[in-house]
Amino acid sequence: MLLEVEKIKKSYKVKNNIVEAVKSIDFRLESRNITAFLGPNGAGKTTTIKMIAGLIHPDYGDIRINGKSVINKGRFALKDIGAVLEGSRNLYWRLTPLENFEYWGGIKGVSRLKTLQRGKELMSAFGLESKLNSTVQQLSRGMQQQVAICTALIHSPSLLLLDEPTLGLDLEASDRIQSLLEVLAKEQEVGILLTTHQMDVAERLSDSVAIINNGQIIKQGFTKNVLKQFSSGETYIFEYVLEIPSEKRELLSKYRPEYINLSTFKVVLTDAQTPYEIIDLLEPYSILRVEKDSADLATVFRFYTSNQKN
Amino acid sequence: MILHAFIAEFRRNIIEFKRYPTEFISQVFLVVVIFYGLFLGGKYITGGEVFGDRLSGVVIGYVMWVLVLDAIGSMGYTISEESKNGNLEQVFLSPLGATTVLFVRNLANLVYLMFFILIVVVFIMVLTGHYLSLSIMNLIPLLMAVGIAIGIGYIVASMTIIFKRTDQFLNMIQFALLFVIMTPFTDFGGNWSLVAIIVPFAPMVGLLKEMIINDSSLLETSLLFWWSCINLIIWLGVGVFTFRLANKRARKMGTLGHY
Numbered sequence: 001m002l003l004e005v006e007k008i009k010k011s012y013k014v015k016n017n018i019v020e021a022v023k024s025i026d027f028r029l030e031s032r033n034i035t036a037f038l039g040p041n042g043a044g045k046t047t048t049i050k051m052i053a054g055l056i057h058p059d060y061g062d063i064r065i066n067g068k069s070v071i072n073k074g075r076f077a078l079k080d081i082g083a084v085l086e087g088s089r090n091l092y093w094r095l096t097p098l099e100n101f102e103y104w105g106g107i108k109g110v111s112r113l114k115t116l117q118r119g120k121e122l123m124s125a126f127g128l129e130s131k132l133n134s135t136v137q138q139l140s141r142g143m144q145q146q147v148a149i150c151t152a153l154i155h156s157p158s159l160l161l162l163d164e165p166t167l168g169l170d171l172e173a174s175d176r177i178q179s180l181l182e183v184l185a186k187e188q189e190v191g192i193l194l195t196t197h198q199m200d201v202a203e204r205l206s207d208s209v210a211i212i213n214n215g216q217i218i219k220q221g222f223t224k225n226v227l228k229q230f231s232s233g234e235t236y237i238f239e240y241v242l243e244i245p246s247e248k249r250e251l252l253s254k255y256r257p258e259y260i261n262l263s264t265f266k267v268v269l270t271d272a273q274t275p276y277e278i279i280d281l282l283e284p285y286s287i288l289r290v291e292k293d294s295a296d297l298a299t300v301f302r303f304y305t306s307n308q309k310n
Numbered sequence: 311m312i313l314h315a316f317i318a319e320f321r322r323n324i325i326e327f328k329r330y331p332t333e334f335i336s337q338v339f340l341v342v343v344i345f346y347g348l349f350l351g352g353k354y355i356t357g358g359e360v361f362g363d364r365l366s367g368v369v370i371g372y373v374m375w376v377l378v379l380d381a382i383g384s385m386g387y388t389i390s391e392e393s394k395n396g397n398l399e400q401v402f403l404s405p406l407g408a409t410t411v412l413f414v415r416n417l418a419n420l421v422y423l424m425f426f427i428l429i430v431v432v433f434i435m436v437l438t439g440h441y442l443s444l445s446i447m448n449l450i451p452l453l454m455a456v457g458i459a460i461g462i463g464y465i466v467a468s469m470t471i472i473f474k475r476t477d478q479f480l481n482m483i484q485f486a487l488l489f490v491i492m493t494p495f496t497d498f499g500g501n502w503s504l505v506a507i508i509v510p511f512a513p514m515v516g517l518l519k520e521m522i523i524n525d526s527s528l529l530e531t532s533l534l535f536w537w538s539c540i541n542l543i544i545w546l547g548v549g550v551f552t553f554r555l556a557n558k559r560a561r562k563m564g565t566l567g568h569y
Contacts, residue, residue, distance in 0.1 A: 012564060021564075047564065055399055056564040078405040089396035092322070099325055106318020107404045107411050109311030 001067075002191040003029040003052065003159055008061035010047055010215075021047045022058070023215035029191045029208075031158060034181065036206035036223070037195040038301050044215040045195040046086065049161050052193070053083050065159055079108075082152035086163035086195075090151045093137040097123060097147045100136065101154050108155040115154050122150035125180055142173025149177065153184070160184065162194040166201050178205055199298040203227075209297065211304045219304050226300055235293040236275050239264040241286040251281055258302050266293060268303045312414060315406055319418035327422070338426065342433045345372065349438055366442045366522060369434065373427050374452055374518070377420065378459040378487065378511070383480055384419055385412055385463030389470040402557075402566060409553055412467060416460055447528050450535075451517040457542045458510050461549030468556030471566070491515050496534060506537065510545050513537035 010022040050056040063070040068077040105115025166174040184190040210220040243262040257265040392398040495506035496516030517534040
């Protein structure tokens, strides 16, 4: 198993209060697999990724990469990790991509020759061969992010950790990164754990998802299974002729509706519930349409996080 | 692995030097001008040779001062600069460990600094007309002092990891260092011997003085040499130990990348 995260917990003391950033997180990741960590801001995603990278030590639990504990045998485990973390960089702006590869490869114990060779391969996978000798500060934000990912891969790690890899990038750069990540996972057998707020990115890339909120995983599974669960006729759109009054909206709240506007809403119904219950509930208001909706990850995400206190 | 890291650090210095040579040239110019200004000022005030035969001692003392201050400061500077530019967490992701990466970075920096100093010394010799006669043995106490400076540098780096801003502390250290280097602990004798072994740099300063001013060989000053070794082991050990503790604590508090 590439990555095993066992019941990790982390709390901080903030002005005499104990804040539980991660209450209990437990999951596995295999090679060739991409797992997306989804969750609102402050859910504990970044803390978890940093604990996996050994930058934060958990109060409880263990993390193993290829069987090596990050906590007890950190240095051995770090050989297998590449990471691009949000709000942090892995590039010197006054150096070119090639010089950055030489540097970061060197402090990871890789010879200069190997880093140059690997760096060129990675840059050509992004179509950035012509930028090998431009300084990083001359590159666009999208290119810098692509070079940062190349740098994280310079020592050929088996696990790649990415915190918001496509945030703030244009479509072309985001597309290139997503394509490369797919190739890395499927052809080079790298396991990838990424956090993102972009549901379309998670839906396209991930084999599995873990929805995290308030420091714990509230839903995890294969992405297609999670989506199937929500697409098997359980998501409905109700559109009414008039706005739904607040007392009726209160009655509806137990179904966790997602309002598109004041007369239209989406609900995810469980097996025991039927759309008729909602029609009955909103009687005598006139319905314009009731439609089955195919779920996307955004719907799933909202369903699991909307009624939870952040 | 460590060799690859050293080459990487050294090449990074060289690349930046080649890309931004004006930084290097202006630094050399500034240091030479300050030293030459002191030389001329002294000559003017005394109306004669200010350093005379002791110029070698003065230059080597100056070199030691520059090397030691740089080794102490660059550790804390590395931590705070890397946190500011966001690269610190990546440095801590090195399988070599942050202690080794910092050590290697310091060594690469020192080699670069030696090159800088060599150019400065050549300029000083040409300008003053005095040529230094230094034995390679003089480098031994100098390198030992640098080793201690790296140990103290680890302590500064530890404080930077935990408290983040340590500029004032670094300023204070410069004064403390001046006191320690100027006080002849090794000449006091008696119970002061113990103090001389423990106070950082004290035995090296004594050793250097014996070797340069009194022209003694390393064998003749073997007691000071062994004291210097103990001094080096103590301070390098304390530095590395403190840094590891700080490292652990920052990971526990989750504040490694913060600034």
